[in-house]
Amino acid sequence: MKKILTTPIKDEDLLDLNIGDIVYLTGRLVTCRDVAHRRLIEQGRSLPVELKGGAIFHAGPIVRQDENGEFEMVSIGPTTSMRMEKFEKAFIKETGVKLVIGKGGMGPETAEGCAEYKAVHAVFPGGCAVLAATKVEEIEGAEWQDLGMPETMWINRVKEFGPLIISIDTKGNNLFEENKKRFNARRGPITEKIKAQVGFIS
Amino acid sequence: MVDNAAVQDMTDVMTKFTAYIGKRLPTDVKSKLAELRGNEKNEMANVIYDSMAENQDAADKLNRPSCQDTGVIQYFVSVGSKFPLLGELEAILRDATLGATKLGPLRHNAVEAFDEKNTGSNTGSRIPWLDWEIMPGEDSATIEVYMAGGGCTLPGASTVLMPGQGYEGVVDFVFDVITSRGVNACPPLLVGVGVSTAAETAARLSKKAILRSVGSHHPNPKAAKMETLLEEGLNELGIGPQGLTGSSSVMGVNIESSARHPSTIGVAVSTGCWAHRRGRIKFNSDLTYEILSHEGVVL
Numbered sequence: 001m002k003k004i005l006t007t008p009i010k011d012e013d014l015l016d017l018n019i020g021d022i023v024y025l026t027g028r029l030v031t032c033r034d035v036a037h038r039r040l041i042e043q044g045r046s047l048p049v050e051l052k053g054g055a056i057f058h059a060g061p062i063v064r065q066d067e068n069g070e071f072e073m074v075s076i077g078p079t080t081s082m083r084m085e086k087f088e089k090a091f092i093k094e095t096g097v098k099l100v101i102g103k104g105g106m107g108p109e110t111a112e113g114c115a116e117y118k119a120v121h122a123v124f125p126g127g128c129a130v131l132a133a134t135k136v137e138e139i140e141g142a143e144w145q146d147l148g149m150p151e152t153m154w155i156n157r158v159k160e161f162g163p164l165i166i167s168i169d170t171k172g173n174n175l176f177e178e179n180k181k182r183f184n185a186r187r188g189p190i191t192e193k194i195k196a197q198v199g200f201i202s
Numbered sequence: 203m204v205d206n207a208a209v210q211d212m213t214d215v216m217t218k219f220t221a222y223i224g225k226r227l228p229t230d231v232k233s234k235l236a237e238l239r240g241n242e243k244n245e246m247a248n249v250i251y252d253s254m255a256e257n258q259d260a261a262d263k264l265n266r267p268s269c270q271d272t273g274v275i276q277y278f279v280s281v282g283s284k285f286p287l288l289g290e291l292e293a294i295l296r297d298a299t300l301g302a303t304k305l306g307p308l309r310h311n312a313v314e315a316f317d318e319k320n321t322g323s324n325t326g327s328r329i330p331w332l333d334w335e336i337m338p339g340e341d342s343a344t345i346e347v348y349m350a351g352g353g354c355t356l357p358g359a360s361t362v363l364m365p366g367q368g369y370e371g372v373v374d375f376v377f378d379v380i381t382s383r384g385v386n387a388c389p390p391l392l393v394g395v396g397v398s399t400a401a402e403t404a405a406r407l408s409k410k411a412i413l414r415s416v417g418s419h420h421p422n423p424k425a426a427k428m429e430t431l432l433e434e435g436l437n438e439l440g441i442g443p444q445g446l447t448g449s450s451s452v453m454g455v456n457i458e459s460s461a462r463h464p465s466t467i468g469v470a471v472s473t474g475c476w477a478h479r480r481g482r483i484k485f486n487s488d489l490t491y492e493i494l495s496h497e498g499v500v501l
């Protein structure tokens with residue numbers, strides 16, 4: 001059965017989730033990337049969107065506006081989450097955001113933040129931007145449009161947005177860190193086996 | 203005398219073809235992804251493969267670029283010395299990039315170096331990037347279009363080894379690149395390896411290697427064996443789609459090589475992501491054309 005999170009997300013909704021679990025999101029999803037993080041954390045400006053119990057998406061979408069001024073989501077793929085590592089722990093603390101979605105893993109500070117303030121980081125599959133756009137029912141608002149299309153905070157109403165693979169859980173476990181260890185442990189014996197067969201210089 | 207109508211014709215075709223490849227994956231990549239999806243044992247990985255397939259269907263139906271990062275446009279040209287528009291090709295491909303940017307629409311991905319301004323047109327100094335090979339006496343032109351996305355370009359690396367490090371050193375280099383940075387480049391990857399004399403010659407060959415079909419092999423049996431060994435070895439790591447673990451890691455490993463200086467082994471790696479957007483088109487001298495990379499295309 002599909003596990004669906006609905007905004008506003010409560011701590012209890014997240015406590016049972018483990019890294020590797022797959023969830024979907026219904027409710028409000030706000031795009032938030034480099035500059036929005038920087039404005040809140042470095043410049044101390046307050047965000048134009050309430051994020052308590054909310055979900056953010058590290059993404060720079062392509063949005064179309066029709067003659068009536070209505071926005072349409074064309075394409076919304078995740079961008080590399082690691083770029084936000086510097087800010088994310090403080091961001092979680094300041095905003096009370098519960099679900100951070102992006103591409104690839106995040107580092108130890110975000111994991112600390114997730115454990116301390118009960119939040120999770122999840123991965124949406126990279127390169128699946130059109131699929132993601134089809135899960136956006138409506139764009140409800142657009143804040144900080146002065147930042148240009150990719151950096152604007154797009155407020156989306158989404159339905160069963162996913163799959164979202166939990167990469168950091170509320171215990172602070174980090175899926176990508178564990179995978180890295182696993183790949184490195186396997187690597188030695190594999191390369192030795194190959195090297196034994198490529199001694200072409202004699 | 204330049205035939206303006208012919209220039210316009212070829213520009214139109216290349217504009218449409220450049221926009222097209224952002225929307226639909228080439229036949230070899232599509233069937234390899236289907237094969238990997240079929241062999242996948244890991245449940246999470248299967249969900250991701252399903253999403254990829256759903257995404258491509260949605261892109262097709264809605265006629266939109268399948269990944270928002272439509273990359274920097276690169277053209278790899280193999281042109282006959284007697285191709286009638288040889289001298290016009292550079293301008294044609296530049297105009298095709300401009301046109302495709304509007305038609306796609308493609309994301310604006312050309313930032314002028316040092317000025318650090320996005321040109322907003324996907325063109326700039328030396329962009330679209332052109333790579334030339336001249337075929338003496340021939341009168342056709344085969345053009346490979348490639349969308350070099352940010353994520354899949356990032357792992358690219360090149361170095362020069364000492365002969366003492368041997369092909370064993372090449373193995374280490376490939377594994378270093380893939381396990382450290384390849385993981386974030388939207389695997390399963392098509393890995394291109396250049397084995398050559400210098401850093402830049404190896405780098406160019408590694409890129410040419412990912413333009414070769416998935417499943418094709420180097421003509422030298424030892425090189426072909428090394429392709430297979432690397433492919434099997436990387437798959438054993440179990441990187442899986444999106445680096446989240448799975449039954450495989452790569453769509454394949456393609457090696458291209460040249461002769462080298464006795465004292466050097468230039469080696470380089472380029473990676474193509476699962477959304478490996480490239481297309482091959484062949485023009486005859488009368489400008490009739492054939493699309494070689496995608497089945498059943500109508501431009």
Ligand code: SF4
Nearest residue numbers: 127269351353388475
């Ligand atoms: S690596 Fe490829 S599929 Fe992933 S976001 Fe970049 S261009 Fe798209």
